[in-house]
Amino acid sequence: MTKTKIDVTLSATRKEKPKSDQLEFGRVFTDHMFVMDYSPAKGWHDPKIVPYEPITLSPASMVFHYGQTVFEGLKAYRTKEDKVLLFRPEKNMERLNLSNDRLCIPRIDGEFVIEALKQLVSIEKDWIPTAEGTSLYIRPFIIPTEYYLGVAPSKFYRFMIILSPVGSYYKEGIHPVKIYVENHYVRAVEGGTGKAKTGGNYASSLRAQEEAAQKGYSQVLWLDGVEKKYIEEVGSMNIFFKINGEVVTPEVNGSILEGVTRKSILELLKSWETPVSERKISMEEVYQAYKDGQLEEAFGTGTAAVISPIGEFLYDDNKIVINNGETGELSKKLYDTLTGIQKGTKQDPFNWVTEVK
Numbered sequence: 001m002t003k004t005k006i007d008v009t010l011s012a013t014r015k016e017k018p019k020s021d022q023l024e025f026g027r028v029f030t031d032h033m034f035v036m037d038y039s040p041a042k043g044w045h046d047p048k049i050v051p052y053e054p055i056t057l058s059p060a061s062m063v064f065h066y067g068q069t070v071f072e073g074l075k076a077y078r079t080k081e082d083k084v085l086l087f088r089p090e091k092n093m094e095r096l097n098l099s100n101d102r103l104c105i106p107r108i109d110g111e112f113v114i115e116a117l118k119q120l121v122s123i124e125k126d127w128i129p130t131a132e133g134t135s136l137y138i139r140p141f142i143i144p145t146e147y148y149l150g151v152a153p154s155k156f157y158r159f160m161i162i163l164s165p166v167g168s169y170y171k172e173g174i175h176p177v178k179i180y181v182e183n184h185y186v187r188a189v190e191g192g193t194g195k196a197k198t199g200g201n202y203a204s205s206l207r208a209q210e211e212a213a214q215k216g217y218s219q220v221l222w223l224d225g226v227e228k229k230y231i232e233e234v235g236s237m238n239i240f241f242k243i244n245g246e247v248v249t250p251e252v253n254g255s256i257l258e259g260v261t262r263k264s265i266l267e268l269l270k271s272w273e274t275p276v277s278e279r280k281i282s283m284e285e286v287y288q289a290y291k292d293g294q295l296e297e298a299f300g301t302g303t304a305a306v307i308s309p310i311g312e313f314l315y316d317d318n319k320i321v322i323n324n325g326e327t328g329e330l331s332k333k334l335y336d337t338l339t340g341i342q343k344g345t346k347q348d349p350f351n352w353v354t355e356v357k
């Protein structure tokens with residue numbers, strides 16, 4: 001597979017690129033995309049880069065019915081020296097294959113897909129915005145394409161990568177968000193699909209998200225699906241707390257999504273010799289720490305916002321305001337360090353960054 005040649009068809013026209021101060025998240029797409037198909041006889045085959053365009057599928061295509069889909073999300077950055085950098089893409093490919101295993105989708109060759117991704121990003125280099133906080137969001141995904149209404153794994157699949165220039169997550173630098181602690185709906189349980197990046201997890205989160213938004217909260221904090229006691233994660237971010245000098249994040253337990261950002265933050269904190277633990281942590285413990293004056297910071301981590309400081313939780317009827325609703329010192333330092341490594345302005349002692357030539 002690794003030796004397979006990628007067929008390239010360039011678009012005859014080029015779209016107008018958005019101005020860097022008008023970028024939103026995931027609304028505009030570049031001129032080309034990567035496509036590769038799977039069949040039982042040929043395996044993954046026919047990898048190609050083609051003009052970005054709509055695709056045609058039968059209404060009976062399995063993608064429209066039972067949600068057997070997986071996706072990934074990562075970013076490319078353009079440095080001041082005009083280099084293009086990817087952040088730990090091999091971790092996204094490993095996770096894509098874990099999601100594939102869970103959803104009965106055939107594994108992809110991660111190394112080959114990274115080569116394809118680099119080729120695509122290199123063709124679309126001019127689409128990578130350079131302004132502070134902007135980047136090119138990369139969305140690899142797999143859909144089942146067999147025409148069949150029976151409930152079974154599809155025999156045929158399509159893998160695609162599309163690219164979208166995205167703006168700064170926070171218009172005026174990082175700023176804290178308000179989070180609603182969800183006490184009715186649940187996201188996932190152990191043995192379910194919570195640890196896979198699969199569409200159904202997001203479909204089932206929308207109701208809670210809508211209700212939290214109506215109450216003035218930007219995201220929900222999910223508790224465990226069995227006792228609604230232990231903290232899981234936030235929307236599409238993992239979560240960290242700083243309590244009395246120690247950083248705590250929920251352990252990987254089979255229902256949370258193991259973020260690449262989460263992993264990187266843990267490695268950074270360990271290298272700084274900051275006390276950090278991955279363990280079960282209950283919302284009651286966080287509330288108690290708050291009442292004792294020991295809850296110093298809380299933040300979410302994910303590719304989109306990198307670090308998202310949390311200024312307030314609504315927990316049942318209790319408002320928990322953290323650090324006066326302002327960004328904490330550790331959150332800021334982690335944000336500056338990680339975004340600096342990603343954009344090539346800070347040293348990369350862990351070799352996390354891969355250059356696209």
Ligand SMILES: *Cc1c(COP(=O)(O)O)cnc(C)c1O
Nearest residue numbers: 236237238257259260261302303
């Ligand atoms: C993608 C995602 C994350 C964050 O993962 P990163 O690899 O850090 O972007 C966390 N939780 C959920 C539910 C996600 O989908």
